[in-house]
Amino acid sequence: MKKVKVGFVTVSDRASRGEYEDLGGPAMREWIGNALVSEWDGVSRIIEDEQSLIESNLIELADSEQCDLILTTGGTGPAKRDVTPEATEAVCDKILDGFAEQMRAVSLQYVPTAILSRQIAGTRGACLIINLPGKPSAIGECLEAVFPAVPYCIDLIEGAYMETDEAFVKAFRPKHAKKPGA
Incomplete structure (x- = not known):
């Protein structure tokens, strides 16, 4: 298995x-x-708030590095330099609005300024890209909210098969979904 x-x-x-x-x-x-x-395996990058730089890093991670999942943090607010959602949308084949809706809904339980967040998610080939907030506690809250759908999404776009520690986060797959090789 990959x-x-x-x-x-x-x-x-x-x-x-x-x-x-x-x-x-x-x-x-x-x-x-x-x-x-x-x-x-993980591949980490720390880059400036420049749309072309964000786009080129997302493309490289998805296409050359063949990441199944890319998580971003930062650049999702309303400030002029916040361009992560624009860069993500520019490189994605499909935008998955439900991720953003769920992350904002969860974040609103903690802070009223969550409505200012513009994070999005989408696919590029066999890679799922998710924009997360910048605050570490908010990263955890948002991942907890959306990650149950991540492994099956990656199955659907033909990425690597992901198994989770169900004591930490339980992935949802329909009963008909089969593990590769099964």
């Missing part, structure tokens, strides 16, 4: 210059480490 590959992209001018410690990237990596029982 090993799962996950890309982690922190979008932050300050973190990319070393002026600010990247907390989002490690938070995403730790969450995935707790969630997956499948063997997996």
Whole structure:
């Protein structure tokens, strides 16, 4: 069975210059480490808030690195430099609105400013790309809300088969969905 590959992209001018410690990237990596029982490798990037740079990194991670899942953190607010959703939409074949709707609904339980979040999710080939908030606690809350659908989504786009630690997060697959080789 193919090993799962996950890309982690922190979008932050300050973190990319070393002026600010990247907390989002490690938070995403730790969450995935707790969630997956499948063997997996991670590829991490810290880049500036530049749309062309975000696009090129997403394309490279999806196409060249062959990531099954790419998680981004940062750049999803209303500030002029926040362009992660635009970059994500530009490189995706399909946008999956339900991810964004669910993440905002969950985040609104914690902070009223969640309505300012513009994070999206979509597919590029056999890769699912999900924009997450920048705050580590919000990253966990959003992943907990949407991750039950992630493994089956990746099945549908013909990415690697993902198994989760059901004590941490339970993936949902329809009864008719079969494990590869079964």
